[in-house]
Amino acid sequence: MFHALHALTATRAPDELFDTLIRAVMENSEASTAFLLLAEGGTLEIIAQGKVKNQRVNVRTNRQGTSFSELPESIVANVQRERVQVVLADAAEVSPFSNDPYLMKQHVRSVACLPMIGRGDFLGLVYLENDLQPGVFTQERVTLLNLLVAQAAISLENTRYCERLTKENERMNAVHGELVFQRNLLRTLAETFPHRIYAKDTETRFIFGNMAVAQGMGVSSPDDLLGKTDFGFYPEACAARYHREERAIMQSGQPLMHREEEVNYLLTNDVAWMLTTKVPLRDDDGKVVGIVGVNYDITERKRTEMELVSRNAQLLELNAKLSRAQAQLVQSEKLASIGQLAAGVAHEINNPVGFIFSNFTTLDGYLENLLTMLTAYEEAEHFIESQAMKDRLRALGETVDLPFLKEDIPVLMTETKDGIARVRKIVQALTEFSRVGGNVEWRFANLHQGIDATLNIINSEIKYKADVIKEYGQIPEIECLPSEINQVIMNLLVNAAHSIGEDRGKITIRTSVMRETVSIEISDNGCGIEKESLSRIFDPFYTTKPVGKGTGLGLSLSYGIVQKHRGTLEVESEVKQGTTFRLTLPVKQGRLQTGIADA
Template sequence: MSSFHDERTFERTAIALSELLDGHPVATFVIDSDHVITHWNKACEHLLGWATHEMVGTRQHWQAFYTKPRALLADLIVDNIDPATDRNFRDKYKASSLIDGAYEEEDFFPNIGAAGHWLQFTAAPLRGRDGQLVGAIQSLRDVTERRVAENALRRAHDNLEHTVRQRTAQLAEDIRQRQSAEEELRRRNIELTELNEQLSRTQQQLVQSDKLASIGQLAAGVAHEINNPIGYIFSNFGTLQSYLDSLFSMLDAYQQAEVAIVDPAVAARLRALREQVELEFLRTDIPTLMQESKEGIVRVRHIVQDLKDFSRVDSQQEWVWADLRQGIDSTLNIVANEIKYKADVVREYADIPDIECLPLQINQVAMNLLVNAAHAIGNSRGRIEVRTGCDGDDVWFSISDDGSGIAPENLGRIFDPFFTTKEVGKGTGLGLSLSYGIVQKHHGRIEVESALGKGTTFRVTLPRVRPPNEQKETPL
């Protein structure tokens, strides 16, 4: 009676196992202690192409994988053979970290499918209630896509290493070219400095002549000659900046890709190469050098533009309606670094209408007056007052400081070109003369009141509407 009960229990267990395996999406088969297949689920049929009725009850499970008989991991488990002693498995298998007594293996099987498949095996022992080995179960997964992806990634790593070497060499060449460009820029700056000094000496020789007209012609010619080399230097500088930005973007992409490199040797070589070229230092130092160089170029271009404005040529600005207060506030933001450490700025704006003007030029006037006010203040913190107001059909703004003031003997010369009381290298002497020319162009007037030791006030008065006879003229 007990034997009959055990047989019925085994039969029910076998049926339940068959139903479980047939519904399982992972290809799985089971062999008994005599290596006879007892279960071959539908996933096995689909993956390997061998039907259940062809395999169950046979010992031919090897046919699904090999062209001639050889043991699988499940066979080794049934025979209690350590895979480390089998020449077919010793270099491929590993013990399972999840199942006691189970083994895992991954191999390529060219006979499966049209182009072969990579399969991952997991085989585990099956034991009865008494703990005795009664068979083995083996599952298999198709890992072909992963293997193909790993091979592709390995090739990509090789290509990446080659590309990094090429790009690093290219970066070194670009840095060399940048250094060459900077050297050329320094040389040009020296030439420009010498040219400006020569221009100042020439001005001194023209003091007793019709200096405004003569210096205006000279300034136009010098500005033209300076503008040509500065133009292509600035253009090349912008292109160089774009190249460096692209190279840094590419380096960022390469650096982000390093985390996907599974080969420690490749990753180590990339780190060593990055340290060798001091990449992180270059990434911080190059932008600083570029910014400093660009500031120098921009300053030279501003001087050239001042010369052009002074000579009343090459102006393409349009007359528009603008709010003086908005322009003054923008200018204060631009020159904030010149003022914030020396003086407090007080704004006293009255309601004023918009005026028809060349806003950029009016802003230049405000900038020159604000910078001069800041320079006039000594070591003690001072005060700069900016006011606006109306006077009939005119609109005015004034800028006052409590600085050193202007000596009476210099008041008649402050609007002369190249006249300056500042130290050498701290002023061109063009600011007030250019401001005077701009105000005259707008049919306005600029007035100054100053007392030594008390401060200076500049007041600029402008008509609200552009004179009718100039409405259709092209701006100078």
């Protein structure tokens, strides 16, 4: 008996256990047949069967060849349902199971059917019978048998538990293997990936990072980042911004895609351009548990890009300079040739005008003398005695209308004198304006003379449109290229005249000196300049005038000339009120040694 108990405890393999159990119960009970049935998924299955043959117990643990027709089904069903044993001392006698077909047919005598209960669960049952003797299963034996069955139940449960554990273990091993693989994959990916990858928890603390991110942030290993936030690695305000932004990503579930920004790394003192992407990190249930970030270092690209932009700007600038220079060249060539022509013509006219003027003055004197003489002759008329002579003189006087002549001659002389004086003035102005050969030379020049000469030349543009008011201050001569400065003044004056509409306007020219600089202000009360145009008026070819009327080069050329003189050209304007251009020029350029004289 103890041997049997021990055997039941020791066995591990299920089939061995069933074999041992059948043998144990048969050897300890005089049963001629025994069955072990186990509940599997609610139904009972025959697991092992033992029979005594030639006084030996034969056990079959495979289920082949056994069927419920070899068992009293009603007893088996009862034990399964009630979970209590059924023992019949003599099945031939009347009992609740007398009608069982098997019992009636097989003439079985002693029957014992014992439930196998393990930790409260019904595991199965052991059925025993003796077909020859009644009363084989005494109470004492049944107790013993129950003990064996209970021990078998424990062993069975242990075996099953072990099986389950083994399976679970195998599963865990497989899971572990998969996890190790995944982890290695992740690590390899992260380390091979040349960009910075990291993950953070809901408190924005690092929970993962690759070597690239560690090195970039100035620590020797990704482990040094774990559990830390961005504070200490980036400037305070920047770290706070990252924290806010990552919290927002976690709350909204909306990723941050491809943001370009310049980043300052405190530990390495590096400044780099980063392309940043941050996406929410989710668990199996889709709940956001952190963020994953990827940073691409785009410093090199950015540098190239910025270089390109600045190169482009330089090119544009160069291009603008080139077209300005070209336009200036064209314009100054044009002006130079006009100047040459004008100077030539002026020179040619100058001589005749000179002697016309001087002759005219003489002529004026002669005429005056003649008129005096005429008056004397008129007075002498009364003393002429010849009536015929008197009549002739009167008739002649009436024919030529002497009183009118006496009245008109001085008027004509004055007008003509004025005309000649004006011609002289214009010729002088032309010479002054265009000084052949002098227009490329720096010299000290009187600006007032230049302004007056210019006014004379463009008189026709102005005189019908505006009154010119001169408010000249006491200014010194300045070192300049006079003909170029005259061009600037001319352009400003013509623009001013053009700005004046139907009504007669006013152009004021004001000059003043301030320390080492001289200012010329040209104000008009014309149409003014729109705000949007103000920034463009100095651009070459910018004009609001109709095609053919303006080239849009005037101000841009003027600006170039003023720059060459290291001066400034500023503008103030109010629409419908008027415009003031202020030209400021240094008195000295430092090109000439002497020559400063007061105006």
